[in-house]
Amino acid sequence: MATILDGKLVRDAILASLKPRIERLTAERRPPGLAVVMVGSNPASEIYVRNKVKACAELGIAGEKHLPLDTVTTEELLFLVEALNRRPDIDGILIQLPLPEHIDQQQVLASIDPSKDVDGFHPCSVGDLVANRPGFRACTPAGVMRLLEYYGIPIAGKDAVVVGRSDIVGKPMAFLLLHAHATVTICHSKTANLAEQCRRADILIAAMGRPAFLTADFIKPGAVVVDVGINRLRTPEQVDRVFPGDPQRLAELEEKGSVIVGDVHPEAFSQASFYTPVPGGVGPLTIAMLMSNTVDSAERRLGIRGSS
Numbered sequence: 301m302a303t304i305l306d307g308k309l310v311r312d313a314i315l316a317s318l319k320p321r322i323e324r325l326t327a328e329r330r331p332p333g334l335a336v337v338m339v340g341s342n343p344a345s346e347i348y349v350r351n352k353v354k355a356c357a358e359l360g361i362a363g364e365k366h367l368p369l370d371t372v373t374t375e376e377l378l379f380l381v382e383a384l385n386r387r388p389d390i391d392g393i394l395i396q397l398p399l400p401e402h403i404d405q406q407q408v409l410a411s412i413d414p415s416k417d418v419d420g421f422h423p424c425s426v427g428d429l430v431a432n433r434p435g436f437r438a439c440t441p442a443g444v445m446r447l448l449e450y451y452g453i454p455i456a457g458k459d460a461v462v463v464g465r466s467d468i469v470g471k472p473m474a475f476l477l478l479h480a481h482a483t484v485t486i487c488h489s490k491t492a493n494l495a496e497q498c499r500r501a502d503i504l505i506a507a508m509g510r511p512a513f514l515t516a517d518f519i520k521p522g523a524v525v526v527d528v529g530i531n532r533l534r535t536p537e538q539v540d541r542v543f544p545g546d547p548q549r550l551a552e553l554e555e556k557g558s559v560i561v562g563d564v565h566p567e568a569f570s571q572a573s574f575y576t577p578v579p580g581g582v583g584p585l586t587i588a589m590l591m592s593n594t595v596d597s598a599e600r601r602l603g604i605r606g607s608s
């Protein structure tokens with residue numbers, strides 16, 4: 301029987317450990333401050349941003365939203381980031397991605413003060429990651445590492461395969477596993493013999509954003525399978541392809557307008573020793589790690605030594 305890696309459990313442990321640190325910062329100086337910037341309206345981003353600001357409120361972090369219209373120019377966005385860089389009460393700045401096409405994303409991310417780069421996307425943070433120097437790590441891959449650590453899953457000497465090469469998940473994930481002494485392979489849409497590559501994996505990270513793509517034949521029996529994908533099935537045909545003859549899922553589609561599935565086919569998890577469910581696996585950890593990075597930043601900027 302495969303064991304579930306419960307992201308909510310680990311999220312709760314992370315958030316509980318942050319509470320006393322936030323209380324101390326607030327009592328001695330001020331609450332940590334996080335600014336979240338979202339340009340325009342994108343339904344998925346809106347949910348993420350709402351949840352990020354809600355998590356701040358629940359923990360006692362001063363979270364604020366900045367919502368420029370999608371007609372904003374790169375220059376105007378740079379002006380906003382500069383203003384946030386200068387504010388002493390802001391410890392973290394997050395630019396929700398993706399940005400509209402007409403915005404120079406690289407320039408905007410590079411304009412963030414690296415000491416406030418709680419998302420880990422600034423070129424300085426990326427360099428710190430690659431060189432294995434201390435610095436902010438991208439939240440989702442950092443959350444995956446916490447999950448593996450919490451469950452005592454050994455990484456050193458293991459074959460890890462990361463499917464997906466995004467700047468947000470795939471690449472940072474590969475470096476974190478490499479620094480934990482795994483032998484890492486990065487696969488992507490042009491990889492030859494993808495199933496064969498995946499079957500070599502003791503630790504398989506699925507992060508390519510293709511619904512239920514990795515089927516049982518991609519998974520080595522006994523592998524640890526981490527599914528970072530969050531995909532929405534929106535038609536009865538799509539639902540039936542992944543969950544054939546499942547009236548509960550069709551009812552869910554009717555009620556909610558979509559059914560969420562990861563990059564790993566639900567039936568494939570039976571091959572694994574440990575696996576993350578979707579939803580409830582990796583998802584809850586991204587925000588927990590954002591909160592953790594924000595508290596780390598506040599402590600560093602205020603010269604208060606953290607308890608961790």
Ligand code: GUN
Binds near residue numbers: 468
């Ligand atoms: N869009 C999807 N995931 C993320 C993330 O982790 N951070 C930001 N800023 N944007 C995202």
